[in-house]
Amino acid sequence: MAAKGGGVAVKPGPVTLGQRFVIRSKLLKEDREILVRLPAYYDRAKQHYPVLIVLDGGNHFLHASGVVDFLSAGGRIPEMIVVAVPTMQRRARDLTAPFVNDEKAREDYKDIPVGGGAAFANFLADEVMPWVDSHYRTAPYRVLMGHSLGGLFNFIALFDRPDAFQAHIAVSPSLWWDKQAYVTLAEQKLGTLKQPHFLFMSWGDKEKTISESSQKLVDWMTAHPPAGLTWKARYYPGDDHGTTPHRTLYDGLSALYEGWLPDTNxxxxxxxxxxxxxxxxxxxxxxxxxxxxxxxxxxxxxxxxxxxxxxxxxxxxxxxxxxxxxxxxxxxxxxxxxxxxxxxxxxxxxxxxxxxxxxxxxxxxxxxxxxxxxxxxxxxxxxxxxxxxxxxxxxx
CATH class of the missing domain: 1.25.40.10 (Tetratricopeptide repeat domain)
Structure with a gap:
């Protein structure tokens, strides 16, 4: 039955957030789901837009799209194309590196596929982004957001495919993985980046292993500022592992695009x-x-x-x-x-x-x-x- 408002019959209808696609990955040898949110007036506009890639897209597509819409409407950031890549059924495989140092973890995970982060980075760089570029008006600037294991993946992508993304928002990153192997690797590689990158890290309460490993990397970057890397880190008191993503994305995009408009009213x-x-x-x-x-x-x-x-x-x-x-x-x-x-x-x-x-x-x-x-x-x-x-x- 049609609802009535102000004396006018209103026919119920859906409010569409974005579109869902399935693409065939030759690299991963499987079909993968892609969710896309375009700027509100994309069809009428002529502009090209930077791209935000959101990992664990089934969880974060809705709130990430809202953050982008809200900040861009206020002129804090540019309008962006949001591309969410669901990973929940394969996330341990897709978002991690192989165990090298942690023999116990290797035994614990022997029946769970892990360590496919490098292949997944190639999938994003060589299949997802070319598909997005061929279908939409994209600008050559890409931001990657990952939470937990997805935050660990930010570092895998940064070191394995530094050409793929210019900015990384690592939410509560699982840098404890493999006895903090990527903290050690970051200390070795962050100073060797050939192109400028941006990194925003976060953690909240009740994240002991995450906060310890993240703080260790922050302490090192503070003492040894990596050339070519602009970075910020933030601790969110009162937030925990489940609630840090929304605040982090808001603050991370705001920090990345600080000064986007001229410094004047x-x-x-x-x-x-x-x-x-x-x-x-x-x-x-x-x-x-x-x-x-x-x-x-x-x-x-x-x-x-x-x-x-x-x-x-x-x-x-x-x-x-x-x-x-x-x-x-x-x-x-x-x-x-x-x-x-x-x-x-x-x-x-x-x-x-x-x-x-x-x-x-x-x-x-x-x-x-x-x-x-x-x-x-x-x-x-x-x-x-x-x-x-x-x-x-x-x-x-």
Whole structure:
């Protein structure tokens, strides 16, 4: 039966988180499940997106997608493609290294397949990521999140396939494995990385073996800062092995993308004092160049930056530049109605009121989550009046 809300019949329907695929792995000689979450307006956009690979995907796909959506909506991180790889039925095999030092553990696990981490790293690097790249608009930046044995796998991948991922979020990593063999290996190899990498580690309460091995590695990295590695570690009091993943992913992505947007309140760009004292285009160009160098690829302008640039140019009465910029960004970000409104504002400032009106109407017809349809309707009436009365002042 259809539910009713506000006097209108509402037909129940699903809310879709993502899509499920099954790919055949030649390396592992088996079928593997892949879960994919795209940015909300992916189909309408033209951008390329960094990729977050989530291990134990059946457990972490939902909350990882929520963290990415929440942080990217606030401009803290870029929008990302989330690719979750379920591993629960094969996780001991896929996420570990062979026992070399721990003879007792080797005996204990004799009936359980372990030690396939190197093969699984090749599967992710040589099969999963090429499949993702061929199906979606990806940027050449990949983040790997793993929890527990998956956190151990971060280090296996970092040392066996350092080309595969540029950033690692190791949640409560099982660095106790094989008598802390990967702590020792990290001390030997972290200083030899040829390309920059980012590492975020965490642990919580009631994780004695994990905290001891993780703290040992943190102490070593503190005393011997590895060249080319940016790293942070965090202990979460009150959290335990089951609850560290969500906080760690939130904090890890926030740390990785710290300073993603310029260090200024972009909303201030409409303030007369701000536009008088700041050269925002130069600030933005410098920040974009630094950001691209930091992440190793040409990072395009972000939507909030582009919107602010148009507003700044309008305030400075550089209207020809504002019009060209607004048109360029409206084409680049067709999913954002703000750029239609920006085009309307520029054309209004130029006295081209009839040309402005269709852009205003397009913006109102696609208002976005936080806009109120009633206030938008009032605003549109004002804009229409403005378009019909060329002598009226421009709306801010």
């Amino acid at each position: 972009l909303h201030d760009a409409e303030d007369p004092d701000y536009v008088a004292e700041k050269d925002f285009p130069a600030l933005l160009a410098a920040h974009r160049a630094a950001r691209s160098r930091r992440f190793g690829y040409d990072v395009p302008i972000q939507p909030v930056e582009a919107d602010t640039l148009v507003k700044w140019l309008i305030k400075r009465k550089r209207l020809d530049e504002a019009l060209a910029t607004a048109r360029r960004h409206a084409a680049l970000f067709p999913e954002y109605s703000d750029f239609q409104e920006g085009l309307g504002k520029v054309l209004t400032e130029m006295g081209r009121h009839a040309e402005a009106l269709p852009h205003y109407e397009a913006a109102i017809n696609d208002p976005g989550e936080y806009n109120d349809v009633w206030s938008d309707a009032v605003r549109l009436r004002k804009l229409r009046d403005q378009a019909k009365a060329p002598s009226a002042p421009a709306s801010n």
